[in-house]
Amino acid sequence: MNRDPIRVALIGCGAIAELGHAPALSALADEARVTSVVDTADHRRNLLGSRLGVPAAHRHHDVDVLLAAGDPVDLAVLVLPPRSTPYALSALLEAGTRVLAEKPMTTDVTEAALIADRARRHELGVVHNYLHRSDVRQALARLGEGQGGEVRFLRLEQPDSGHFPGAGDSPHWRRSDAAAGCLVDNAYHWVYVATELAASPVVRVTARTARPEEGAAVDLALILLEHANGVLSSVQSSWCAPSAVPVLEVHTTRGTLRLEGDCGPCTALPSTAFASVPAREAAVEPSYTALYREVFAALRDGRPFAASADDCATVLRVLTAADTSARTGGSVSLDGLVAARPAT
Numbered sequence: 001m002n003r004d005p006i007r008v009a010l011i012g013c014g015a016i017a018e019l020g021h022a023p024a025l026s027a028l029a030d031e032a033r034v035t036s037v038v039d040t041a042d043h044r045r046n047l048l049g050s051r052l053g054v055p056a057a058h059r060h061h062d063v064d065v066l067l068a069a070g071d072p073v074d075l076a077v078l079v080l081p082p083r084s085t086p087y088a089l090s091a092l093l094e095a096g097t098r099v100l101a102e103k104p105m106t107t108d109v110t111e112a113a114l115i116a117d118r119a120r121r122h123e124l125g126v127v128h129n130y131l132h133r134s135d136v137r138q139a140l141a142r143l144g145e146g147q148g149g150e151v152r153f154l155r156l157e158q159p160d161s162g163h164f165p166g167a168g169d170s171p172h173w174r175r176s177d178a179a180a181g182c183l184v185d186n187a188y189h190w191v192y193v194a195t196e197l198a199a200s201p202v203v204r205v206t207a208r209t210a211r212p213e214e215g216a217a218v219d220l221a222l223i224l225l226e227h228a229n230g231v232l233s234s235v236q237s238s239w240c241a242p243s244a245v246p247v248l249e250v251h252t253t254r255g256t257l258r259l260e261g262d263c264g265p266c267t268a269l270p271s272t273a274f275a276s277v278p279a280r281e282a283a284v285e286p287s288y289t290a291l292y293r294e295v296f297a298a299l300r301d302g303r304p305f306a307a308s309a310d311d312c313a314t315v316l317r318v319l320t321a322a323d324t325s326a327r328t329g330g331s332v333s334l335d336g337l338v339a340a341r342p343a344t
């Protein structure tokens, strides 16, 4: 098998490219090398270009310039604001380049379904990095061992005091783009995590949202997910809860697991079935490193990598249902049926 480093073009050199992607790619330097960087903001592409050792000739303004330059690329990693992602995604796939796209690859559920229909699975993957968090992986492993009974109730409640600030041309796109907001930015992750922990798809959504002013992006989302197997998940995301304490818990028929963050453990609460069985040691590394490790192995084997575009479209359907529920006051089934408003 060819063991040459995988040549990566990092497209978007903003905040999470610096804090998440670049450290993971550096940690896996035996596997992959960043050979091109792209960003409309000169200072951002030069910052990451210098940090990752990319020569000036391979630092580009946008994806069209990258493609015109003909840099050899095995994997393009898209780390752009969601509004800029679909154009770059289409141009790269059209040029025959495999793409790993940050979530969400678009905020529009119809566009997501179209991308999912058109893209071949082994050419496009989406970053669902929370599935690679040490605490989530440990919880999934412990549930998979069957020692704790059946999952009944998930609390994935992580209100924040503010939004994660970007670092490039438009650092506050999360608030200035009304289609972004904390539903798409934060609750997104907990929807796919809930689906995996419950081992069951979401079939019905009830939600309430709030925004600081008319026309602004949603900064508070309280969501109840009903899964096909009867599990209920409570998801909370916000940018207006100073000093809130996160509650990430899995409650089963025989016990409770508590998730303690990326690089943190999943602990069994005392006096529950889980507590009697020691957790298996899991390699503790940041979720982005764990994600890339799997992506590179899959690429070398010619297998599909990361989450599918369909997975992304499914999360966006749930979030669209949450938005509809918040606007109509009812529950929304994923069949698209709007349930009757609750009795008043």
Ligand SMILES: NC(=O)c1ccc[n+]([C@@H]2O[C@H](COP(=O)([O-])OP(=O)(O)OC[C@H]3O[C@@H](n4cnc5c(N)ncnc54)[C@H](O)[C@@H]3O)[C@@H](O)[C@H]2O)c1
Pocket (backbone or CB within 6 Å): 011, 012, 013, 014, 015, 016, 017, 038, 039, 040, 041, 044, 061, 062, 063, 079, 080, 081, 082, 084, 102, 103, 104, 127, 129, 164, 165, 166, 167, 168, 169, 170, 171, 173, 185
């Ligand atoms: N998976 C996660 O845990 C996670 C965490 C944070 C962000 N994200 C996602 O990563 C993406 C980037 O988020 P961020 O916080 O780094 O934002 P950011 O604003 O800091 O970074 C985006 C970068 O893209 C550049 N850019 C914008 N449009 C461009 C274009 N058309 N061509 C080239 N460059 C362009 C900007 O100058 C900026 O440097 C978003 O999609 C976000 O949802 C995911």
